[in-house]
Structure formats: C-alpha cells, structure tokens
Amino acid sequence: MTVPQLTLKENNKTTIYVCGLRRSTFFCVNYVILYMVFIAAGAAVFARFEQPHEDDLIRHLKLSKMEFIRKNPNLNHESMEIFIKEVLAASNRGVSAANNVSGEPNWSFGQSLFFACTVITTIGYGHVTPLSQEGKLFCMLYALFGIPLTLVLLTALVDRLMIPTTKYLHFLNSRLGHLYPPFTIRLLHFATILTTLIFLFLLLPAAIFTYVEPEWNYMDSLYYCFISLTTIGLGDYIPGDAPDQKYRPFYKLMITGYLVVGLVCVMLTLSIYYDIRQLNFGVLFMLENDEARPKDPEKMHLQEAGTNRTKYLNEKDSPASPDDTTPVHSIP
Template sequence: MRLVMPGCISDARSIPALRVFVLICAMALYLSMGASVFQAIERPLERELEEHVARVKVDFLRNHPGVTDEDLESLLDVVVRASNRGVSAARNVTGGPNWSFGQSLFFSSTVVTTIGYGHVTPLSKPGKVFCMMYALLGIPLTLVLLSALVERLLLPATAMLRALNAALGHLYRPFTIRLVHLLIIVSVLIIFFLVVPAVLFSSLEPEWDFLDSFYYCFISLTTIGLGDYIPGDSPQQEYRPLYKVATTFYLLIGLTFLMLTLTVFYDIPQLNLSTVFSSVKLDEDPEKMRLSGSGVMGPGYGIGGLVMRDEYNHHDQRRSVVHIRPHLDDSPSPEDTTPVHARDMRVH
C-alpha cells in the first residue's frame, strides 16, 4: 500500500497551476513580440501613405480654389463611411449590388463559419437583429455539420493509418508512423486547399498575385477573416454571383478538411500539449473515460485505441511508451463506420 502525504497532494495540484501561469506569461510575451514586429514592419508604410494622402489633399485644394478644406473633409467622411459598409463611391465599380443572392449567400457563410470579413455588414436595424439571431442558431448548426463531415472523413484517414502501420510497423515506432500519417494529411491540406486555390484566385483576381491569394486562403480557412482581400469585389468582375457561391463552397470544404487535420493532430498523445496544463488526467477521471469510449473497449485499451503503459527507467522517472503491432486484419471492412478514436489498434 502506498502512503501519500497531504503536502505531496497540494504540491501536485500546484504544478498545473504553475504551468498555466507559465503559459499565460508565454502568451503575453508572444503577443508583445508580435505587436513589436508588426509595428516595425507596417508603421513605415503607414507613414508613407499618410504623407501621400496629405499631399493629394493639398494639391486638390490648390487646383480647386472654390472647395474649402471643410467641404473636402465632409466628402471624404461620407466616402469612407460608405466604403466601410461595402458601398464604393468609385464611378467605374459596376460589380453589382452587395445584397444580391450570391453576395448574401457569401455573407451568410462568413457569419455561420465565424470568418466575418466585415467588408459588408447589415445596414438596417432589423438586419442587425436578424444577423444576431441567425448567427446564434447557425454557428452551432455549422459546427455540427462540420463535425459530422469530419467523422466521415476519418474513415479513409483511419484506413490510411492502418495501412501505414501494417507496412511500416515492423520498422518504425508508432509515433513515427503517426507523424508520417499527419504529414500526409497536412500535405493534402496545403496543396489542395491552399496552393491550388491560391493559383486559381491569382488568375481570377486582376490585382492579386500568388502571395496575396495564398494569404487570403490561409486567413479565411483559419477563420481570422481580416477582410482586406475579398474575392469577386474587383470592378467588372464577371459572373460575380456564381463566383461568390463557388467561394462559399470552397470555404466550407476547406474548413472541414482543416478540422480533420486538427483532429488527426490532437489524436497523437505526444503532440496534444493541452494535457500538460490539465490538473486532471483523462485516465484518472471516470466520467471522461466513459465519454471518451475507453470503458467500452475493455482492459488494455486507452484513448484512441492506444494504451499508454507506464514504465520506469534507471533514473526511476516515469515515461509513457506506446506499442503497436501490425496484424493482417488491421484494415477495416467497408461496413466499419467506427470513428478513429474508437477503433481497435493492436497493442502488446
């Protein structure tokens, strides 16, 4: 029987709190570093633009003596406010209204996916109220839809993992095999949802180069949605409503595959850093064990079908080792629809 001193329990509980404090400090340092770098890079260009605008205003007032500075400021204020609401004052912009069906569908998708570009917003009070109600129901519905799609995509992803394990299990450790599997998923995400769409956008958008298009794809799929680049808003854009609808489907499919990539990433215990800052381990909480499905697998199985066996080295320190042995029947049958976190992977 092992005796545990009360002081040891309090020390063990203080360790996660200390780790969280370190994480908070690291996050604050990371934000400060980002602010410093952005300031150093962007502030000189901003200063140049401010000086250019000031020179243009002075030249305009000099060439138009009948226009006062107050009149010009009033006009600019109206133009800027309209531009912030998605309405351009330029005479050559004939891309169609912002609230056509295609544009409205694109806006609805940015709301429920929490991308929120912000370049087009509801102008009326009823529109703002409906937008809040629409998002309140649409965001959970979108998460449920994306989760269901990810669960279906996990089936071929798991089949590929089992094939890699059967082919390489006798040569490499399970962690290495999972890294190879993750690398394949990430490569598909980068090539087919970032690089290829970036090439298409750079060819369709007259003012975008490849970097601008890749930047837009990354900012959109990560749901940051800065709104500085919006497809289909250039003057004389052909088939603008259809273009917006196609972009909507791209965003939904891209977000689904991004969630699949994150699921595969977090399913690797060695890469899931959230457990480092958790005060209660999953295998110590019966409720979490039940919700994770580990209890229905029987003895010898843990999260994701893998068991983490504690061993002790010569320094008497605990380490976790995962052993997977490939079998000929590791490949699931086509009728097997069990998610990846509930599949049986052989352990010894």
C-alpha cells in the same frame, strides 16, 4: 536550474506539486505568461513592419490632397471635408463610392449568400455589414442558430473523413510497423495528410485566385486563403468584388463551397494532430488523475457509450505493433 518538486499520495492518488502549485497549474500559469509575451512580441513585430508603410501612405495622402487643392483653388475646403467623411462612413458600412454606386449591390442574392456563409462559419470579413435595425437583429439570431449548426455539420463531416485517414494510418503501420516506432509512423501519417491538404486548399486555390483576381499576386491570394480558412477573416481581400467580375453569383457560390470544405479539412488536420499524444501539449495542463475535477455521471455515461461504439479495423489487414493505439472511427 532544477525546479523543486514535491510528490504527495492522498487516497491512493499521486499529486505532484511544483513551487507550491499542482504541476498542471504550474504549467498553466507559465503558459499564460508565455502567451502574453507571445502577443507582445507579435505586436512589436507588426509595428516594426507596418508603421513605415502607414507613414508613407499618410504622407502620400497629404501630398495628393494638397495637389488636389492646388488644382482647384475655388473649392470649398469645408464641403470637401464633409464629402470625404461621408465617403469614409459609407466605405466602413460596405458601400464604396468607387464601385458600388453604379455596380452590383452588396445585397444581391449571391452577395447575401456569401455574407451568410461568412457569418455562420465565424469568418466575418466585416467588409459588408447589415444596415437596417431589422437586419442587425436577424444577423444575431441567424448566427445564434447558424454557428452551432455549422459546428455540428463540420464535426459530422470530419468524423466521416477520419475513417479513410485512419485506414491510411493502419496501412502505414502494417507496412512500416516492424521498422519504425508508432510515434514515427504517426508523424509520417500526419505529415502526408497535412502536405496534401496544404496543396489542395492553400497552394492550388491561391494559384487559381491569382489567375481570376486581376489585382492579386500569389502572395495576396495565399494570404487570403490562409486568413479565411483559419477564420481570422480580416476582410482586406475579398474575391469577386472587382467591378468587371464575370459570373459573380456563380463565383461567390464556388467560394462559399471552398470555404466550407476548407474548414472541414482544417478541423480534420487538427483532429489528427490532437490524436498524437506526444504533440498534444494540452495534456500538461490536465489535472493529475482528475482528482480535482468534478465527476459528471451523465457525461461519463456518454463517454462510455461512445467508447463502446469505437472499433478497431480487422487486425489481419493491419499487423500493427503492440504499442500502437490508433483510433478508428466507424460510421454509425
């Protein structure tokens, strides 16, 4: 089944219409529909996998409660319910009756440093939250300034890391450019970078966490690394919270460094991916010839200035094919 298309030329600009809509708008509408279906499908799968486990947990909890009441017949049920609610309320605020009552507080400097990192990197585990009104206000102000500062830092570091990765792309192009098309070489470049970063920041750290965290298996550790570096931050697994954790402040500091460096590498991977135009499906939603997009002279001036600062590497060291459009990043 073919979708009817209409091509119009206005003021020397070509605009393609599909089903009465601009082609980019048509793609965007269909993408929104596909995205909603994707969310609904994800919800169905999660419900299918997790509901039986939740039912088993509820059943086990009810049996444990009945067994506890049976062994303590003189216990005041109303007082017990009040105590359970207080424990749950404290747990939701980051205070565990099992550990933190007698263990290290959540707001020691090491723990606070870890919390500050999760706030400004937008990971936000949620297992520890500010308790005071002053702390909540400061958390908002701190995030308001800290998140942009973090984005600037990550962008600056990614820009520097793009230099060696681009040199590596030129190396591949110089050695393989006469055998394979530029798109194939770019895929090879992206695959090697992605594989290296997956090993260094997912597989290897997961093995370390499995060794350090006594209650984590490898899947738990890999799950924690992925959830953290993608800034999802569910907070169901937090390293260093075991009651007998050795060198907790230093351990938290190392995890903080791992998260920051890992986020830089995630952004680097995304930058390399978006540079491959054939894989960047976002171009399907761009307005054709920018005819419907308002022009910003200042923004155009900044873009031209940035383009003028971008230079190619010495071509004698990189005999690339004529079709190669490798971007090269230079240190200012």
